[in-house]
Amino acid sequence: MNSLKKVPAVTGSFVLVCCILGAAAVAVTILVAICIGPTPLSPGKMISWIIGGEVPDPTERTILMEIRLPRVLLTGLVGALLSVCGAVLQALLMNPLAEPFVLGISSGAALGALSSMVLGVGLWSIGTSTAAFLGAVGTVVLVLALAGERGRVNMTRLLLTGVIVNAFFTSMIMLLVSLSRTEQLHSVLFWLYGDLSGARYDQIWLMGASCMGGLVVFFAHARALNLMGLGEQVAEQLGVEVQRSRTLLIAMTSLLTALAVSSSGLIGFVGLIVPHLMRMALGADHRVLIPTSALGGAIFLIIADALARTIVSPSEVPVGVITAALGAPFFILLLRAGGNT
Amino acid sequence: MLRSGLDVLGGRMLWKRGILSIAFWAALAQVACSVEIVDQAGRKVSIESAPRRIVALAPSIAECLFALGLDEEIVGVTEYTNFPPQALSKPKVGSYIHLQIEAIVGLKPDLIVATMEGNPKSQVEQMERLGLKVVVTNPRTLDDLYETLLILGKILRRESTAEHLIENMRGAIRTLSGLVASRPKPRVLLQVGSNPMVVAGDETLQDHLIKVAGGENIGASQGRGYIPLSLERAITLAPEVVLISSMADSLTAERVKESWKRWPQIPAVAGGRIHVIDGDLIDRPSPRIVEGLKSMTKMIHPEISSLIEDSLGEMGDRS
Numbered sequence: 001m002n003s004l005k006k007v008p009a010v011t012g013s014f015v016l017v018c019c020i021l022g023a024a025a026v027a028v029t030i031l032v033a034i035c036i037g038p039t040p041l042s043p044g045k046m047i048s049w050i051i052g053g054e055v056p057d058p059t060e061r062t063i064l065m066e067i068r069l070p071r072v073l074l075t076g077l078v079g080a081l082l083s084v085c086g087a088v089l090q091a092l093l094m095n096p097l098a099e100p101f102v103l104g105i106s107s108g109a110a111l112g113a114l115s116s117m118v119l120g121v122g123l124w125s126i127g128t129s130t131a132a133f134l135g136a137v138g139t140v141v142l143v144l145a146l147a148g149e150r151g152r153v154n155m156t157r158l159l160l161t162g163v164i165v166n167a168f169f170t171s172m173i174m175l176l177v178s179l180s181r182t183e184q185l186h187s188v189l190f191w192l193y194g195d196l197s198g199a200r201y202d203q204i205w206l207m208g209a210s211c212m213g214g215l216v217v218f219f220a221h222a223r224a225l226n227l228m229g230l231g232e233q234v235a236e237q238l239g240v241e242v243q244r245s246r247t248l249l250i251a252m253t254s255l256l257t258a259l260a261v262s263s264s265g266l267i268g269f270v271g272l273i274v275p276h277l278m279r280m281a282l283g284a285d286h287r288v289l290i291p292t293s294a295l296g297g298a299i300f301l302i303i304a305d306a307l308a309r310t311i312v313s314p315s316e317v318p319v320g321v322i323t324a325a326l327g328a329p330f331f332i333l334l335l336r337a338g339g340n341t
Numbered sequence: 342m343l344r345s346g347l348d349v350l351g352g353r354m355l356w357k358r359g360i361l362s363i364a365f366w367a368a369l370a371q372v373a374c375s376v377e378i379v380d381q382a383g384r385k386v387s388i389e390s391a392p393r394r395i396v397a398l399a400p401s402i403a404e405c406l407f408a409l410g411l412d413e414e415i416v417g418v419t420e421y422t423n424f425p426p427q428a429l430s431k432p433k434v435g436s437y438i439h440l441q442i443e444a445i446v447g448l449k450p451d452l453i454v455a456t457m458e459g460n461p462k463s464q465v466e467q468m469e470r471l472g473l474k475v476v477v478t479n480p481r482t483l484d485d486l487y488e489t490l491l492i493l494g495k496i497l498r499r500e501s502t503a504e505h506l507i508e509n510m511r512g513a514i515r516t517l518s519g520l521v522a523s524r525p526k527p528r529v530l531l532q533v534g535s536n537p538m539v540v541a542g543d544e545t546l547q548d549h550l551i552k553v554a555g556g557e558n559i560g561a562s563q564g565r566g567y568i569p570l571s572l573e574r575a576i577t578l579a580p581e582v583v584l585i586s587s588m589a590d591s592l593t594a595e596r597v598k599e600s601w602k603r604w605p606q607i608p609a610v611a612g613g614r615i616h617v618i619d620g621d622l623i624d625r626p627s628p629r630i631v632e633g634l635k636s637m638t639k640m641i642h643p644e645i646s647s648l649i650e651d652s653l654g655e656m657g658d659r660s
Contacts, residue, residue, distance in 0.1 A: 037443050038441055038444045038447070039443055039444060039446075039447030040442055059449045060448060062446050062471055063443050063447060065472075066446075066471055067442055067443045067446060067471075068443065076517075151655050158651060178569075190439060197439075197442070197464075198463055198464070198467055302616070313441075315420065315435055315436060315439070316435065316439060316441065
């Protein structure tokens with residue numbers, strides 16, 4: 001709690017430096033990640049390709065440009081979206097445990113996706129991503145409607161409603177899993193723990209544009225978020241339209257999370273730990289926190305996915321397994337080292 | 342003749358015609374070389390020349406391709422592909438249910454043989470987007486399997502091998518059917534999974550095999566596909582024969598077999614007719630299924646097992 005309230009002032013140039021360094025780190029991570037994969041490609045070729053040369057072999061070009069690059073880009077965008085949404089929600093709900101799935105989005109999306117996988121016949125076969133997106137958005141609308149009171153949203157009530165709706169939908173998910181046929185179970189499980197393997201460029205354009213749009217909106221509200229951390233009344237006295245900003249930001253984070261979930265399945269931990277790491281390292285000012293959370297989330301998820309693709313090659317483990325396995329110990333370590341931050 | 346033709350029509354004209362006709366025949370030869378088939382997903386696939394680098398996306402498909410004598414041409418298989426032994430040394434491209442597209446592309450295949458039941462549709466579509474040639478098979482019955490073998494034989498220029506293979510399979514199955522035709526049909530339950538118990542229901546390959554082997558699949562009365570069955574229901578169904586498909590390891594199958602013995606009121610338990618059957622031989626639509634069918638028939642009709650052995654004795658050597 002304390003960490004959310006302390007807002008040390010930062011200068012514009014500090015924000016700029018953080019962004020530039022972060023963007024450079026993302027670029028390096030992307031380049032390293034496309035060099036890694038089950039098919040060995042010679043490092044010499046990779047270097048010449050990175051410098052700008054052509055990859056002569058059509059097979060290697062396909063692997064690089066049509067399989068690895070779209071996957072790495074999609075992974076980066078999903079990581080950025082989840083992480084930045086986590087940062088914003090932690091501030092909005094004034095709760096360090098908040099993450100993008102806290103309002104029931106994960107179970108809503110999963111329920112949508114599983115319905116399309118398990119019951120998906122005829123009219124209902126609208127595709128897993130669309131079903132997940134609709135499920136996610138529907139759930140948030142439901143949670144907001146249940147928690148709202150005369151147009152105002154009480155944050156504690158919102159949080160509790162989210163938890164309860166989540167629990168209810170999780171039981172529905174288990175019902176669907178128990179009804180599903182054996183041969184469907186595998187893909188259902190993979191989806192539940194995050195699957196980035198089917199990346200396509202059209203997805204990436206959509207995600208990229210949404211990510212940029214979201215970042216602009218969030219960054220524009222950075223000062224409001226800082227002030228809201230001081231309490232609703234203080235923020236209002238200082239000229240923040242608290243209710244309006246909250247509604248807009250909750251809607252925005254929900255849409256972006258739904259989008260991320262619909263293209264990648266459920267990837268936990270990114271939205272929780274990356275914002276905390278950034279807050280520990282760079283302070284709680286949202287002008288820094290928002291861009292660096294996005295960049296950090298991209299780096300973290302790209303690394304996790306590179307591991308998911310390679311550690312049990314030629315098979316793959318769900319990326320959610322890696323994010324939790326990597327994130328949990330690392331986070332505990334930092335928490336202990338950081339003491340009371 | 343040619344000379345006089347030149348004289349009459351004028352040299353240049355005939356020359357032109359000659360070129361045209363050469364082009365025509367060349368084109369025709371090209372067409373004759375390329376094979377067009379409709380695969381078992383109902384898609385039209387045309388194959389220009391005999392594929393030389395093939396990836397098999399399921400253990401059963403690899404078995405079919407090896408049976409057609411394509412040992413050299415197979416460049417990639419999926420995990421759990423364990424037959425024939427030379428398949429073990431082929432590069433793996435992930436499990437059939439979650440393929441590693443990158444590994445497949447890296448093998449530069451000119452033909453990928455997929456299976457409709459198992460390979461994710463989205464991944465098959467992804468491979469096609471990447472310009473790979475995919476043929477989809479869907480063998481759910483013995484007749485489907487013959488069709489699969491014929492299609493593969495046609496694309497891979499092994500038609501006579503395929504026909505020979507099918508003739509042998511048909512012969513063995515005809516013999517088996519003849520032996521069990523006039524016998525009573527015991528009530529068979531085929532268990533494919535434990536905790537929860539899953540049995541082969543209607544419209545499964547195993548259901549088909551039980552019928553051919555002269556049994557009545559009581560799992561079929563419970564619905565289509567592979568069905569989770571409560572213990573209570575399994576007991577009330579009163580199977581006379583319980584077959585346990587050895588799934589991951591034979592140890593588990595033996596333990597499952599032991600656990601049945603707690604229910605002596607079940608006819609199969611009372612009669613000591615609980616058997617573990619090699620899952621690879623009855624789950625995989627491949628020519629080896631004849632072997633699975635043979636051991637299944639012996640389990641369902643043990644009284645004629647020596648007769649079966651005598652009639653089909655040489656079968657084991659062939660495959």
